[in-house]
Structures are given as structure tokens and as C-alpha cells.
Amino acid sequence: MRVQKTENLNVSGFDPMPSPLEIHRAVPISDQGSATVLAGREALQAILDRRDPRIFVVVGPCSIHDPVAGLDYARRLKVLADAVSDRMVLVMRVYFQKPRTTTGWKGYINDPNLNDTFSIAEGMEKARKFLLEVTELGLPTATEALDSIAPQYLWDLICWTAIGARTSESQTHREMSSGLSTPVGFKNGTDGSVDTAINAILSAAQPHSFLGINARGLTSVVRTRGNRYGHLVLRGGGNRPNYDTVSVAMAEQALSKAGLPASIVIDCSHANSFKQPELQPLVMHDCVNQISGGNRSIVGLMVESFIEAGQQAIPADLDQLRYGCSVTDACVDWATTERMIRDAHAALPDPVLSRRMI
Structure with missing residues (x-):
């Protein structure tokens, strides 16, 4: 009797992938890169432990699609980071993988050429090279973990990790996070509930x-x-924001009830700004006012920002791409970003000093 095939019925092929070790050898971490990563992680851990009274801000493009524009942005951010370093730790948002509700561009690792060729091995090596260039500037890096394989390729160059609203409930992501060497921010669910993230x-x-x-x-x-540096990210949900004082107080209560430290990061984008980037400065201003008013649970903020404002679709002719403009979620432009950060920095001296005294 002929045995019928029962596996891989919907698989069209298996393309060999270089091992993490091979990618590391192709793009080895440098002394400067290593020093930046270790210093960045230590700064974030110290903030979460309340040994450092500063706040951290994860800021950068919704996703990296053009490494030239991305590095241009990184150089600008480094200058700003140095200028505000007494009260803020700026961490560049370097997202290479994008979760999709249905379909769409899945990010620089999956499709680095933006043409559905899915040259993942090429994308992984290019992503690692970009991370190395950013850390060699002296900038800490942040990214989202979407699968349990990529950390072996890239996470020696990462300082902070996000677990998204769609994956905070995933056992795979919780297990993976327990072994990551970075602090991990878990976003509340898309319905706005914090229970899943807690x-x-x-x-x-x-x-x-x-x-x-x-x-x-x-x-x-x-x-x-196990990773003791997990913390909560409020990103809004259920058609309402959750960065307001009442929402933050309720999140603090939920964390306390679970026996967890009240460490909260506010995402100024996504549902907190109704996906309208021009509202992100208002969200940040409100959060800084809360800190100025004595709040000690808000330890960080997130901002989606690029060189140019808005968003663009990926054109068939890639020469038509607008330089420094997001191909995923819409962002605020660089001028707005710099103004947001400098205004927040100017408003932070008193609360930073009070946090230090406490």
C-alpha cells in the first residue's frame, strides 16, 4: 500500500538560511558597538530600578526601509541625545519586522528590496549592518521581537525590546522574552486591557x-x-487612548495588585494618538505634565518619527520613494521631533530632581 504524503502540503520550498554565527562573522560587533549596547542597557535598567531619575524615549521611524535615510536620522538623533542627556536617554527605534493584520510589507528583514522577492538572508545581514552603524554612533537601539529566531542573529546589538499588542498574549513571545538580554516592554492588548501585558x-x-x-x-x-526587566507599555486600544492620569493610575493599581513595580512607558503613537501623528506632541506634553506633577511610574515614552512627516505607499518604481518618509505608519517630521524632545527636556528639571531625592 502506498503511503500518502501528510506533511508540508502547503509549503513550496525550503531555502537555506545562514546560521546566526555566519551572519555574526560577516558583520561582527565592534568594540564601540559593544560599549554602546552595554551602556544603553545599563542606563535603561537603572531607570527601571529607579537608580537613575531620567526618563527614556524610544524614538525613530515606524520601520527602517532605507538604511541611508535611517542613518541620516540616527546622526541627527545622536546630536539631540547628547544635548538632553542630563534628563533623558534617547533610544533609536530600529524596527525591521512589521506585524500585519492581513497583508502588506513585512519589513526590511523579510523584503529588503521592497519588491516581494523576500531575500531574507540578505535582509538579516543588512539589518545587522545597520544596527552596527547606529551603535557605533553611540546611540542605544530598540526594536520589536516578532519571532523566536531573529534574536540569535541581532540581539547583541539591541538595548530595548518591545513585544507588540498582538503578541503579548503569545506563549512563544513570553518564553523568548524570558531569555532576552534587554529590558522588555509589553504593550497592552488592542482592546486596551492591561491584563494580558501584566x-x-x-x-x-x-x-x-x-x-x-x-x-x-x-x-x-x-x-x-527569566527576565526581571519586563514592564508595561500603554499604547491605547479599544478606540480610546490610555495615557491620561486616570488610565495611568488604574495601570499602577493593576501592576501593584500583581506584585510588580509601577514602571510604565507611554506610546505617544498608535491608539493613543488615534494614529494621527500630529497628535503625538500633545500626548507627550500631557505625559511630561504628569511627571512634572509628581508621577513616578512613567519611566519612558515612545514616538514614531522620521525626517519627513506622514506616510507613503511603496511605488512600483522605487526611484519615486520620498526620502526619509515612512512606508508603514505615519510619523512626525524631524523638526517636530526635535521640538518635542527639547520642550520635554525643558519641563523635566524639577520632577527629575524630585525623583532623585525620593
Whole structure:
């Protein structure tokens, strides 16, 4: 009797992928890059531990699609980061993978040529090269973790990790986060509830064992120690924002009830600004006012920002792409970004001093 095939019925092929070790050898971390990553992680951990009274701001493009424009932005951000470093730690948002509700461009790793050729090996190496260039400028980096494979390729160059609203409930992402070397911000659910994110923080703090890969690309049982630097990111949801004082107070209560530190990052974009980038400055201003008024749970902010304002579709002729303009979510422009950061910096001296005294 002929045995019928039962697996891979909807798979059209398996393309070999270089191992993490091979990608690391092709783009090795430098002494400067390593120093930036370690210093960035230590600064973020100190803020979360309340050993550092500053706030951190994860700011940058919704996604990286053009490394030239991305590095242009990074150089500008480094100058600004140095200017406000007494009260703020600026971390560049360097997102290479984009979750999709249905379909769409999945990011620079999956499709670095923006033409549906899905040259993932090329994208992974280029993403690593870009991260190295940013860290060699002295800028800490932040990104979103979408799968359990990419960390072995890139996370030695990452300082802060986000777990998105759609994946905070995922056991795979909670297990992975328990082994990451960075602080991890878990976003509240798309319905606005913080329960999923709080459960994720609790889970990621514990040791786990799960299937993954090692540096040589071999399937392995990954055993983790647990990550005590998980924290909550409020991004709005359920057709309403949740950065207001009442929402923040309720989040503080939920964290306390779970036995967790009241460490909250406010995402000024997404549902908190109704996906209208021009509202992001208002959200940041409100959050800075809360800190000025004595709030001690807001430890960080997130801003979607690029060189040019708005968003553009990916054209068939890539020469028609507007330089420094997002191809995913709309962003505020550089002038607005600089004004937001400098205004926040000017408003922070008193609350920073009060946090230090406490």
C-alpha cells in the first residue's frame, strides 16, 4: 500500500538560511558597538530600578526601509541625545519586522528590496549592518521581537525590546522574552486591557525551556533564567487612548495588585494618538505634565518619527520613494521631533530632581 504524503502540503520550498554565527562573522560587533549596547542597557535598567531619575524615549521611524535615510536620522538623533542627556536617554527605534493584520510589507528583514522577492538572508545581514552603524554612533537601539529566531542573529546589538499588542498574549513571545538580554516592554492588548501585558511580564520573569536555535542554527532546547526587566507599555486600544492620569493610575493599581513595580512607558503613537501623528506632541506634553506633577511610574515614552512627516505607499518604481518618509505608519517630521524632545527636556528639571531625592 502506498503511503500518502501528510506533511508540508502547503509549503513550496525550503531555502537555506545562514546560521546566526555566519551572519555574526560577516558583520561582527565592534568594540564601540559593544560599549554602546552595554551602556544603553545599563542606563535603561537603572531607570527601571529607579537608580537613575531620567526618563527614556524610544524614538525613530515606524520601520527602517532605507538604511541611508535611517542613518541620516540616527546622526541627527545622536546630536539631540547628547544635548538632553542630563534628563533623558534617547533610544533609536530600529524596527525591521512589521506585524500585519492581513497583508502588506513585512519589513526590511523579510523584503529588503521592497519588491516581494523576500531575500531574507540578505535582509538579516543588512539589518545587522545597520544596527552596527547606529551603535557605533553611540546611540542605544530598540526594536520589536516578532519571532523566536531573529534574536540569535541581532540581539547583541539591541538595548530595548518591545513585544507588540498582538503578541503579548503569545506563549512563544513570553518564553523568548524570558531569555532576552534587554529590558522588555509589553504593550497592552488592542482592546486596551492591561491584563494580558501584566501576565506576560509575570511569565517572562520566570525561567522557561522551549524550542529554538543556537548560534550554529541547530534546533535546540533553550533554557532561560527569566527576565526581571519586563514592564508595561500603554499604547491605547479599544478606540480610546490610555495615557491620561486616570488610565495611568488604574495601570499602577493593576501592576501593584500583581506584585510588580509601577514602571510604565507611554506610546505617544498608535491608539493613543488615534494614529494621527500630529497628535503625538500633545500626548507627550500631557505625559511630561504628569511627571512634572509628581508621577513616578512613567519611566519612558515612545514616538514614531522620521525626517519627513506622514506616510507613503511603496511605488512600483522605487526611484519615486520620498526620502526619509515612512512606508508603514505615519510619523512626525524631524523638526517636530526635535521640538518635542527639547520642550520635554525643558519641563523635566524639577520632577527629575524630585525623583532623585525620593
